[in-house]
Amino acid sequence: MSLIDNIIGVFSPAAKLNRVRARKALDIMANRGYDGAKTGRRTSGWITPSTSADAEITPNILKLRDRSRDLVRNNPYASKALRVLVANSIGTGIIPNIKNKPANKLFQQWVTECDADGHLDFYGLQKLIGRTIFESGECLIRLRYRRPEDGLSVPLQLQVLEPDYLDSNKNELVKGGGYIQNGIEYNSIGRRVNFWLYKQHPGGNSILLNTLQSSPVPAEDILHIYEKLRPGQSRGVPIFAPSMITQNDLDEYEEATLVRKAAEACITAIVRTEDEGSSIGAVTTESGSTRRLEELAPGMVQYLNSGEDITFNNPPASSGYGEYVNTRLHAIAAGIGITYEQMTGDLSQVNYSSIRAGTLDFRREVRQFQQLTFIPMFNQKIMQVWARSAMLSNKIKVDLPVTWTTPRWDWVDPVKDVKGEEMELSLGLKSWSKTVRERGLNPDDLLAELLKEKVEFEKAGLVHPLAAIIPTEPPTN
Numbered sequence: 001m002s003l004i005d006n007i008i009g010v011f012s013p014a015a016k017l018n019r020v021r022a023r024k025a026l027d028i029m030a031n032r033g034y035d036g037a038k039t040g041r042r043t044s045g046w047i048t049p050s051t052s053a054d055a056e057i058t059p060n061i062l063k064l065r066d067r068s069r070d071l072v073r074n075n076p077y078a079s080k081a082l083r084v085l086v087a088n089s090i091g092t093g094i095i096p097n098i099k100n101k102p103a104n105k106l107f108q109q110w111v112t113e114c115d116a117d118g119h120l121d122f123y124g125l126q127k128l129i130g131r132t133i134f135e136s137g138e139c140l141i142r143l144r145y146r147r148p149e150d151g152l153s154v155p156l157q158l159q160v161l162e163p164d165y166l167d168s169n170k171n172e173l174v175k176g177g178g179y180i181q182n183g184i185e186y187n188s189i190g191r192r193v194n195f196w197l198y199k200q201h202p203g204g205n206s207i208l209l210n211t212l213q214s215s216p217v218p219a220e221d222i223l224h225i226y227e228k229l230r231p232g233q234s235r236g237v238p239i240f241a242p243s244m245i246t247q248n249d250l251d252e253y254e255e256a257t258l259v260r261k262a263a264e265a266c267i268t269a270i271v272r273t274e275d276e277g278s279s280i281g282a283v284t285t286e287s288g289s290t291r292r293l294e295e296l297a298p299g300m301v302q303y304l305n306s307g308e309d310i311t312f313n314n315p316p317a318s319s320g321y322g323e324y325v326n327t328r329l330h331a332i333a334a335g336i337g338i339t340y341e342q343m344t345g346d347l348s349q350v351n352y353s354s355i356r357a358g359t360l361d362f363r364r365e366v367r368q369f370q371q372l373t374f375i376p377m378f379n380q381k382i383m384q385v386w387a388r389s390a391m392l393s394n395k396i397k398v399d400l401p402v403t404w405t406t407p408r409w410d411w412v413d414p415v416k417d418v419k420g421e422e423m424e425l426s427l428g429l430k431s432w433s434k435t436v437r438e439r440g441l442n443p444d445d446l447l448a449e450l451l452k453e454k455v456e457f458e459k460a461g462l463v464h465p466l467a468a469i470i471p472t473e474p475p476t477n
Contacts, residue, residue: 053233058182061168061235065136068238071247072135077332077343078240078247082134084342085239088366090130091407093123094379097442103387103396109153110386116144116159128160129225129378138163138226138236140195141378142217143385148393156389158382163236164203167196167214182235184224185216192219225377227369243335250328257321337365352413363409370406379404408440 071078098104111122120128132139140161146152167183174180177188185194194216202212226236240247333340339358341347347355383402390396411417424430433443450466457464 053230054182054235057233057235057237058168061137061182061237064238064241064244065163067244067248068135068137068240071240071244075247075251077329080345081240081333081336081338081343082131084338085134085336085366086127086131088363088407088409089369089374090123090127091440093126093407094370094375095123095405095440095442096379096383097403097405097437097444098400099444100396100398100400103390103398103400106153106390106395107386110156113152113154114156114158116142116157125158125160126374126378130374132160132162133225133227133236133374134239136163136236137238137241138224140165140197141223141225141382142197143221143223145389154386154390154395155393156386161197162201164201165197167198168235170196170214183214184234185219194219195222195224197222223378223381225374227373239336243332246328246332246335250325250332253324253328338362356411367406375404403437405437405440405442408438 068078072082073079096107098107114122115125129139129141140163142159142161144157144159146155146157148155170180170183172180174185178186178193180186180194180196183196184192185196187193196214197217198212198214200212229237329344330340333343336343339355339362341350341355341358342362350358380402383400387396387400421430421435425432425435436443436446454464454467457467
């Protein structure tokens, strides 16, 4: 007996009619719902647990990270995709525009000193950090404060660490209502207070691994940079995660196709003879022994002996390889977030309009990563720490309003773009400073350079192209 039967009864004709109407009402409600939520034969294998972001990431983060790195090392498409992402999002560096000239000069000096390893400058570190975020899902930057006698312009350096340094197996409760989850320690109100880090890379020297143990590092000394995709997410996921299986399947398919092509290229001869001791075209040598012919050469003419017959295999040629690979590469590119043309370099199926339209979507995603993830989580925080360290060491004494200039993007037809920008400027739809920043330049530096250049042109007896709009002397305040 159904739930409806229990509720309305089953004995009277009126109750029977009501039961039929109730069932129809339930059917109508079900048909008005979401098809994606229905259960049945087609969705019986669709398992969708209601888990949090960390519950999904924690047991899989190590495997995802290792497989992502393996793809970048060994898969040419993944390697190219990573380079495209880093080149477009970081380029030659995201540059600060500091209005205070003494502070700007001091920062330019620190740019070459900031790497704790002593290998890269500030913009080289940005490239390394961006690459690590895309490949490993996240990146750690440890702030290393130095002593005055170390001789740095500002006593601060940056140490870039892979996420492997974070002890992901550290999960426990802490006195005072706090807890440690995935190597990150939180206080009673959920604020990060410590990162539990290894002193060495856990995948490094096996001798050191015997004494490998994590220790707490204050959260204010660590920048943890990753793209946050869900509320409450505390760890990052490699950008290749949605397409890993597809990339691995394509690798296996290409390997299998290569083996098949090698087999197709082989010619196998089957010899039938009535004499078991004979062989195709057997030749008697001077010593009286018989030399068997077991290899075929181009242009060879060979006569068979009496009673011999020969047939050749004819393996069927495989087809559909190009269509399958093309479809899979489109899916891989979509999962990573770049265009098929960027990942493969194949421009045979596009024209100027189509490639521009596809690139615009990609650049919107890159700009989103720059402005909403990388600049807030790295550039702005580093500038705050750097300014504080500079003020404490009496190098500067002012707050620093800073804007950040992202690398410029080049178009296939720059003439059309310059004309479009000229129209926007003439209509007041865009400021000149913003136009300059979008080209990867500092407006203040460009103005100073133009003024200096005009003076040099005049000394040489030449007319500067912008002489009509650039004054000889800068305006006085």
